Amino acid sequence: MRNVYLDYSATTPVKEEVLKEMIPYFTEKFGNPSSLYDKGLESKDAVTHAREQVAALINAKPAEIYFTAGGTESDNWAVFGACEKLKSKGNHIITTKIEHHAMLHSCAFLEKQGYEVTYLDIDKDGFIDLKQLEDAITDKTILISVMLVNNEIGTIQPIKEVAAIAKKHGILIHTDAVQGLGNLPIDVKDLGVDLMSVSSHKIYGPKGSGALYIRKGVSISNYLHGGAQENRRRAGTENLAGIVGFGKAAEIAKNNLENHIKHCSELRNYLKDRIIAEIPDTYVNGTMEKRHPGNLNITFKYIEGESILLLLNQFGISVSTGSACSSTSLEPSHVLSALGVPVEMIHGTVRFTVGDFTTKEDIDYVVDNLKTIVAKLREISSVNSTKGW
Amino acid sequence: MRNVYLDYSATTPVKEEVLKEMIPYFTEKFGNPSSLYDKGLESKDAVTHAREQVAALINAKPAEIYFTAGGTESDNWAVFGACEKLKSKGNHIITTKIEHHAMLHSCAFLEKQGYEVTYLDIDKDGFIDLKQLEDAITDKTILISVMLVNNEIGTIQPIKEVAAIAKKHGILIHTDAVQGLGNLPIDVKDLGVDLMSVSSHKIYGPKGSGALYIRKGVSISNYLHGGAQENRRRAGTENLAGIVGFGKAAEIAKNNLENHIKHCSELRNYLKDRIIAEIPDTYVNGTMEKRHPGNLNITFKYIEGESILLLLNQFGISVSTGSACSSTSLEPSHVLSALGVPVEMIHGTVRFTVGDFTTKEDIDYVVDNLKTIVAKLREISSVNSTKGW
Amino acid sequence: MALYNDIVMDHFLNPKNVGELENPDGTGVYGSPVCGDMMQIQIKVDGEKITDAKFKTFGCGSAIASSSMATSMIIGKTIEEALEVTNKEIIDNLGGLPPVKVHCSVLADKAIKNAIYDYAQKNGKHYAALEGYDPNADEDDDHGDIEE
Amino acid sequence: MALYNDIVMDHFLNPKNVGELENPDGTGVYGSPVCGDMMQIQIKVDGEKITDAKFKTFGCGSAIASSSMATSMIIGKTIEEALEVTNKEIIDNLGGLPPVKVHCSVLADKAIKNAIYDYAQKNGKHYAALEGYDPNADEDDDHGDIEE
C-alpha cells in the first residue's frame, strides 16, 4: 500500500543529511559542551556552529539564539520570562484567539496569577485587526504575542506591523514562528520582534530541540534555572545531537527555501483545486493569500473529521483533524471557532499539509481515495444537503 | 594517543544498542505521538514502551513517569510545580547545601519571590544530619528536596529516612536522583519519595531527555504549558527518539546494574589506591562508604585543578574539576565548601568518574601521567609543603 | 496500540444496517452535529418483535461502530428486551471503547430508546422502562474536560 | 575553539623562567591560593637593567602562561621600561586570553611591580611609576559574577 504523509505541520521526518550530521554526537563526540577538555570543546564548537546555522536562517546574530527543548518551552519561556521580568511595570498581555496551546495555556495560567490577557479576534480570512490591537494597549501592557503562522489554517499575520505598533508603545513583542520557520523568509531585523520561538521538528530536524530568539539588549527572566549553559540564560546539559540536527536542518531550510515554497504551494494548490472541483460541499478555511505554502484546511460538510482521518489511514494516508495537540481532545478547534466556522462544520474539518517529500502522484492518490471516502461517509450520515443539519 | 574518558558523571556516550533503537525514530517512524493515524500510534507505542522501561528501573508504575528534557527541567518542575501547587499552605522549602545548581538556582529564584529556604549542612563525610532536617521543619514547610547522590563527591544520602520524616510531617519529598540512576538500586516504593528527577545522558542514553517520577496521587502544578502530552502534565511534542533512547538505556542499566557497580567500584578503588599510595599530599574528599561506584574526588595539595585538567588533556585524558556546570566558572565548588575543604585545597581538586568503558589499562595510564603532571606543577608552584600556603 | 480494537474497526469500516427504512414503525434521533455526533435509528416492529433496524450517523469512528453494533443487537429482540440494552453492553460487545469515546455508546443507547419511544407514542403502547422517559434529556455531558 | 590559543598553551606547557633565583634583588608575590592564583616573581638587577627573572606560580593554565610571558618580557628591560609593561601588553603578547582569565594577566603585572617595589625598598630607589604604590592593593575583583 502507498504511504502518503500529509501532516507536515504536525511533525516532519528528519532528513538523511541531518541524521548523518547528528550520529557522531551520540557515541563518539559525546562530550559535555561545558567541559574544558578537548572532548568538551569539540561539542561546544558543534553547538556554536549550530547556533550560527539557526541564526543565519532568520538573520539573527548567533548570540541571540538560545537553544531550548522545542517550541513549547520557547513559548513558555518567552511569556513567563517576560512577565516575571516586567511584573513591576504592568500585568497586561495581548495575544490572539488563535495561538497554539503553548501560548494559550500559558496565558490561562497567568490569568490565574492575576494577569490580564486580551485575546485578539481574527476576521473571516484569518487575520488579526491592527486597530483592535492598538486599541487594546493600556499603560499596563507588558507583552504582545502574535503568532507568525497559524498551525491550523496557515495564515501569516502582519508581524512587522504588529512589531511597529509594539515598539511605538515601548512594549515587548514576541512571535511564535514555529510554523513559519522554513516556510517563508524570516528576517528578525526586518520584522522587528524582540522574541521569537522556533522548533526543529517542523523543519526536518529532530523533535525535542528548538530555540528562543532574544534580541540583543532584551532581557527576560530565565525559565529553566541551573547550570551556566546558553550564556547563563537556559540551564540544562545541551541536547547536543538535537542541536546539531536543528542546525543542519536550518542550513538546509535556508538553502532550500525558495524551492520548498514553490514545491509545497504548487502541490497544495493542486490538492485544493482537485478537492474543490471534484468533491461537492467542501470549503477552504482561511484565505489562500498570505498562507503557509503547504497548508490546506478543508471542511467536508455533513461528515465528521475523525471518520475521514481513520478511513484515509486505511489507505496509508496521514492527515490531521486540527492541531496535532488537540486531536485527542473532543473540543472543537479554537482556531476554526475564532474564524467563525459553525461548530458542526468544524467537526468535519481536515488539515492537509504537504512537504518536501510529497509528490503529485501522492496528491492524486489522496484525492481519488478521498472521493470514495467522503461519498461513503455521506451515505452513512444522518445529515445531508436536502435534510440540512 | 590513548583516549581515556574519566568524566562519566558529566555525561556518558550513548551505547551502540541504544543508538540502534533510536535511529528508526528519526527518519522512518517519525510520526507525532499525538496523531491518530498509524504513524502516530506507532510513535505513541514507542513512548509507552520507553515509559515502561524507565519505570522498571526504579520500580515505578509507567503512569508515574513523565518525560522531560532532562534533569534540569525535572528539578525545576518539581520545585516550582510543588511550590505553585502548595503556596496557600506555606512558603518554606528544605534542601541541602550540596544540591546541583538546577535545584539551588531554582531555590534562589524562589527566595526572591518570598519563599524561605533552609539549606542543610553536610558533615565531614558528606552526609546530611537527619536531626537538623527534622528541626528545620516548620508548619510552613511544603517541600523537602534532598539529592540521592551528589555529583561531585558521590555521597549517597539516606533518602529513605528523609522520606519517612517528610511523610511523618505530611510534607512533599523530592529527590534529585540524576547521579543515582543506574549507579545504585533505586526502588521508589521502598524509598517512599513523592517526586524524583532522572536524566538519560548519565546512563548511556542521549542528552536532552529525562523524566520526573510523580507518585500516583501526588499533584503538582504543570511547568511547561501547552498541548495534552504526557497525560496533560508536560506539554511539548515528545522528544521521540530521545525518549526511545532513554528507555533502552534504562533497560540496559537495569540488566547491567550489578556488573556496572562492581566494574566501576573496582576500577575506582584501584585508581584511588594508586593515587594515594604513589602521589604524596593527596586527599580523598567525602567518605568511601555509601558512595557512587564510579566517583573519586581528590585534592592535590599545592597545585591548581585546571592546570591538572589541561595537562591530562594533553595526554588524551578527560577529567573535571568539579561539577561540569561550574567548570567554566571561577567560583570554588559549593559542595567542597560545604564539606569543609579549605578554599585553597578546593582549587586543587579533580573529579574522576569511571564508567562502563573504563579499563584497568586506562587507570594505569592515567596514574602514570598524573604522577609526572603533579610533580611538574608542584615544581612550578609558589606554594609547597615546606613553604606552606 | 491502535485507537480502536478490531471489532470496533470492523463495525466502522463495514457498518451493518446503514440506511433508512421505507416505512419505519419508529424513528429515534439523538445528538447533534454541534456536539460532533448525531445518530438516527429506525425500527420495524412486528408484534412485539423488532424485525429490522437501520441507522444513519454523523460522527466519529466509534459513533458509527456503536450504531452498527446497537442496531445489530436489537434486531430479533422484543421491545422489552431491546429496552434492556445498556450502553455498557454495547461497549462490551464492541470489545471496549477508549474512555473519551464512551459517550458514543450512550448516544446509540439513547437513539434506540428514542426510536422505541416514537413507536410507543404512535401506537399508544406503554413500557415500564419508558416511564417518565424524556427523549431529549442530555445524559451525555461527559465530554472529557481539559484540565491543566 | 580551544580554551586557550597556541601561544598561551605553549607558555603553559613549556613555561619559561620557572624557578627561584639564588640571590634575588627583588621578590614580588601577588594573589593567594584562596583566590586560586598566587604568583611569585623574582628579579636580578644590574645597574638599571633586569638581567634575569624567575617565577613560581600556583594557578590555572593562563596564570602560568602569564607568568612565563611576563618574566620573558621584562628580562633585558630597564626598571623604568619594565614598570611600563601593562597587563594589556601581556595579554596581547599571549595573543589574547578568555575574558574570565584576564585577571591572570593582572596578577602577573602586579607581581612584577611588587618585585620592583621590593627592589626599590631594599635599595632606596624611587620610581615615578611607583609613587603611592600599594603592593597589597586588590585590583583584581573581576571574578566573573554569576548572574541569573
Ligand SMILES: Cc1ncc(COP(=O)(O)O)c(C=O)c1O
Ligand atoms: C504554532 C506552534 N507553536 C508551538 C508549537 C509547539 O512546538 P513543539 O512541538 O516543538 O513543542 C507548535 C507545534 O506543535 C506549533 O505549531
Ligand SMILES: Cc1ncc(COP(=O)(O)O)c(C=O)c1O
Ligand atoms: C545531580 C544532578 N542534578 C541535575 C543535573 C542536571 O541534569 P541535565 O544535565 O540532564 O539537565 C545533573 C547533571 O548535570 C546532576 O548531576
